[in-house]
Amino acid sequence: MFVSYKWLKDYVDLSGITAEELAEKITRSGIEVEGVEVLNQGISGVVVGHVLEREQHPNADKLNKCLVDIGQDEPVQIICGAPNVDKGQKVAVATVGAVLPGNFKIKKAKLRGEESNGMICSLQELGIEGKLVPKEYAEGIFVFPGDVQPGADALQQLNLDDEVLELGLTPNRSDALSMLGVAYEVAAILNREVKLPEISYETEGEKTSDYISVNIEAKQENPHYTAAIVRNVTIAPSPLWMQTRLMAAGIRPHNNVVDITNYVLIEYGQPLHAFDYDRFGSKEVVIRMAQTGEKLLTLDDKERELKEDQLVITNGKVPVALAGVMGGADSEVKEDTVNVLLESAYFDGQTVRRASKDHGLRSEASARFEKGVAPERVIDAARRAVQLLVQYAGGEAAEGFAEVKHHAPEPKTIFISEEKINSVLGMSISEEEIKSILLRLGFAVETQGDKLSVTVPTRRGDITLEEDIVEEVARLYGYDNIPSTLPLFRSTPGKLTEYQAKRRKVRQYLEGAGLLQAITYSLTSKEKAVQFALKETEMTRLSLPMSEDRSVLRQSLLPHLLEVLNHNLSRQMDQAAVYETGSVFLTKGKDEQPVEKEHLAGAITGLWEQHQWQGEKKPLDFFVVKGILDGLFSELGLSEQVEYKAAARDGLHPGRTAELYINGVLAGAVGQLHPTIQKEMDLSETYVFELMLEDLMEQEIGEIQYTVIPRYPSITRDIALVVDKEVAAGEMLSVIKAAGGTLLKEAVIFDLYEGDRMEEGKKSVAFSILYLDPERTLTDEEVTKAHEKVLNAVSEKFGAALRG
Template identity: 60%
Template sequence: MLVSTKWLADYISIKGLDPAELAEKITRSGIEVDAIIDRSQGMKNVVVGYVLECKKHPEADKLNICQVDVGEEVTQIICGAENIAANQKVIVARPGAVLSGGIKIKKAKLRGEESNGMICSLQEIGIEGKLVPKAYADGIYVLPSETQTGADALEILGLHDTVLELGLTPNRADAMSMLGVAYEVGAILSEDMKYPEISYNSSTEVAENVLKLRVEDLDANPMYVAKVVKNIKIGESPLWLQQRLMAAGVRPHNNVVDVTNYVLMEYGQPLHAFDYDRLQTGEIVVRTARQGEKITTLDNQQRELQAHHLVITNGQEAVAIAGVMGGANTEVHEGTTTIVIESAYFKPASVRQTSKDHNLRSDASSRFEKSVDPNRVIAAAERAAQLISELAGGEVLQGSVMVDELDKSQKEVIVSPDFINNRLGMKISFEEMTSILSRLKFEYEAANGLLYIKAPTRRQDIQIEEDIIEEIARIYGYDEIPMTLPEGETTPGGLTPYQAQRRIVRNYLEGAGLLQAITYSLTSKELAQAFALETAPITELLMPMSEERSILRQSLVPHLLEAATYNLARKAESVALFETGSVFLGETSEGLLHEEEHVAAVITGKWLDHSWQGERKTVDFFVLKGIIEGLFLKLGLDKLTSFEQAQVDGLHPGRTAKIFLADKPIGIIGQLHPTDQKKRDLKETYVMELNLAKLLTFSLEPLLYKAVPRFPSITRDIALVVERAKPAAELEKVIRGAGGKLLKDVRVFDLYEGEKMEQGQKSVAFSLTYEDPQRTLTDEEVVKTHSKVLKALEIEGNAQLRG
């Protein structure tokens, strides 16, 4: 809501407060002021000029040489606007003037002719193009002929004004009008407001004799008021009305439409004007639409209606979508002479659904959706009739055509002062409470230690005791609520074991050099099951925003790959990302979504390896595998996990493995398939995904600490020749099985596949550590155990000692 402080002053005295002070008081009372807008923007030396003469520039077809009276003198100004002409009152920026954006105006020569200033459009003095009347959208603005030459143009245009932009919450629909804001400011400043005086002369002709009204759906439209105004003359609105609309963010059109918009902003009650002659039938019927019925709205869009949409008709065809937008077939135009002013109360749910169905949101619908004041429906219609009578020369027919089944009673809330103070934790006197209620214009009675409060109908948000408490607290001042320490027993906060473990995972991956990403949970059908650890029936949204965001994901990898592509396309040399998040695997037996938390990562480009003295090397399979192994070690699961070569759709067939925890699959690791890499415009890229929920809920044996060994260990290194396809993990398993209790550690430290090896073979070197914590081992004991290991490798592992 945009609130002009000059317009606001028509209804309430702001006691000489400057806009910043007023904004501070409004914000402290509960309505946030998002911005304070100075409409003059520091502009100066902008005056009203009178064009005495206008002729074509001899050296430029699109320029005109104008002789302009600026009050003190007649000066020459070159102007390129198509609508410039003699005998116009225009906006002139004199030499030395400062315009919107800090633009300074100087004397200049254009094609050899002197120009002493500039004739301005509204856009050039800081008014948004969307707010400029269409007649002046592509040219200069022409002021009314009676405007005084040489006067301050900014004053004439109402730009010496400050606009407050209110950030309203949905419950404060009452502040979506100037009168609503005036009530609010009046309560804050303890000032009484001035209501607009409505007075006009009616004709002897009765409105009910020329217009018939029937409402078929009283639930959706319990109140409808129509007034008829004849003999109007369509034209431009007076400057004061145009400037107030522009200050409120509304574009002026013509005097009739501008009046309906003005009353909308003033009262918060949406109005609509129909061309009476275009109605053709002299009748208005409010009904639900016929399925498939069509209407062309004022935005020139043809819209298909559904059976639950409420429409205004002439008894035959729809002429407006109730509460949302009027129809083009009854639009007020230059030839209009008789109008019907509509003021109504439409059920909020009906308007909200219709607006949503058509993806059409208007100033009217935004107010009807939140419920308008039922006691302003008639007053707004009367106010519009008065202004149209004054500004368009209209003759208002006697009376109104009306259907009224609307409940206009005030909501009563009963609350005790003690209850209010108890909830606020303070001591506000009874007199202060009743003073605040009076300032808010809430009717009340005090009896038996209780307050019987009637909230005005403009405050539809006041329903329960807590609403009254909030009103008293915010007007009294939130800053006045004393600070106190909590009393009573407290429960110390903390993380659950799962949360603590998850934090360890995130901290470890960040420490390993990966950055955390957060991607969409929604994906496309094409990617929904890509890279999934286990697949399930997909879960599709009923009303997706787009096809790309229509399915709940079953893997984190696809969107991480999209993030990698996005970053590399923006000159990132390397990308290392991880994400912890949920995947969705169909429904449970109770009909709920089966949701699991996973962790996934993607790395590509160069990797900083501290074991290489801080050098960066190209990412490979073992970089990511090492990160995963480090994570398992951090979680105490390193002895229970293993990797096995596997085939996974979308990953390189020779550089992919499944990850097992206690012999059960828990994740995957591998290189993105070269075809997919090329498609995504990625370098060599590696991904992994683990079932984090299973990982962190795995039951471990209690950790037992052992004393530091007192006796030396003995190390034996062996190099084994095996088939190239033989995994080192299988050989390690054989070694551990044969080594018995004396074998304490096995580590791979070399792999050779060079020219000295036979075709199809490789050399894998292991370091074996033997140790007995109770005594020093003898060479004979080590040789005996080591021989068993070598024999097992030969028989079970089909391996031979190299050299």
């Protein structure tokens, strides 16, 4: 809802408070003001000019040379390219030195040899959106009515010296979808009176009932309908003040009759519709549900097929309007309209919403009916519109209204005690102050025993419960005035569980290693649900998915992480490394409740390190990712329990993939993405891992054992063993550690050779083995004896021979 600050002053005294201050107070009372737009911000030096002469530019077919009176001693010459500029017009002129939106400064210029001292402006050039400019001025300059004086402030004439508050309304606050509704709210906040429009007009001798009658067949969908007749109107532009107020509210002006219905819509929040009485086709208005197969040509020149659950306005024979949504083209008010049939009604919001949705038609009227209009304003809004039609369209009002009213919502009465309000708010507000707040809101309040009887006007349809009254008191009293108190009970300090602490450690480690955390959807497609799954089970499908791409619960985190990589690389990033901790969903059957298991997954692609100054680049490979995981296991105290085994898994490179086992149980996988998938996803060489995080963190870890720094020297022996290519180096390492006994403290692989000098089908793996006794210095004989046990073990197990 756009609220003009100057327009609001018609209903509430705003003296002493600026638009910014008002916005702050409204926001603090519960309705968010999303912004305050100063319409003339950055604009200066724009005045009203009178075009005294216009002639064709001697050197340009599409330019005009104009002599313009701008209220100075002498008229000035301005070159203008607008097709509609002409002699005698009053126009907006940006004088030399003026500033227009976008910090566009006006200077003296020569256009095709002719001097130009300023610029004749269109409304768009003054900062008004093109969609709000009246159609006759959409392609040219704006022309003022003839009663403005040259030299006057053009921004003031166009009401651009105004500020507009944009209210972000929640669906329950439909009462604030009108200027009067906002006025009631502001008056309550400021504790001031609301000034309602004074409505009075003279009627001609004829009665409305002589021209039209009303028959409501759909009583539930349309409990109240009112029709008025205004004769002998003259279709013309509406007054400039009305046009500018409508534009500030986000509505494009059309003509005086249509603009008046829109003006009253914004003012009262009550949608109206004007029919051309002479084109209406009968003297009877019949409101009923549409019949199957009926069609209606709406104001947007589209023929629409109606349904049986849609409410229509008819002339007793055929539909002339889709109730509460849009009128029909056949009875539209046009330039030759003389007599107007004015409709003001209360339509059921659900019925209007259904029709609006079915036809894809959203209008200011339908939005208000859907959320709920004030039933008591049906007649007031009709009277206000008739007054304006008489005043600004020269109409003659017929006496009375053609009205049918079957039922209408009654004001709701709620009983509540002072004690209830204070107990909910934790405050001590007196009964008198509570009554004062409710009276400021326009509620009727009486004391009945120990309770207050609060009668809520029907314009506030959101107030139905005691708790609603409590909220109204709280927000008007001021949320800032609610005292802050400490809990009056014993409390225990919070702390992380052991699991939470470990998970935080995992995240901190991975972020320290250079990976960024990602959060992806738990819902995915059927194709991606089981892709890369460590344990594949039955898929868990949603009963009512929003789309097929989000219809199944995931069993792996990796598919969406790969999408994250693709998204980043497509935006000119040369490296991306992400991880996620999240749930996967496993089930044993179709009717089984899925089990959530927390997994950890990561995906890395691109150069791992790049030092441009040193000219050094380190490409990503399997061992970079393995090193990250080794460091993680070390952080969790699981280094001795984890074992890597070469494996082949769907979606991963067959020669660069390993499964991880903890105490012999599968706990995850790591490897390179399969080249075909890399190509499909437009990724460079990419490595991924996924671990069953829950299983990892539930492992029992022994107490940390500290050892003294050795006082005695160690002895290192390096060996290169020739074995078959199929032998896993990791298995050899395990055998070496087991065979070395207590003296072997460390064994690492430091070289692999498969060159030309190696026998076909063989490879050489080099190990560095460290022997140490913390209590004494080892002798060569002792080390040789332990080392021979190692050599014998690998020889027996793998047929390994020392490389010559």
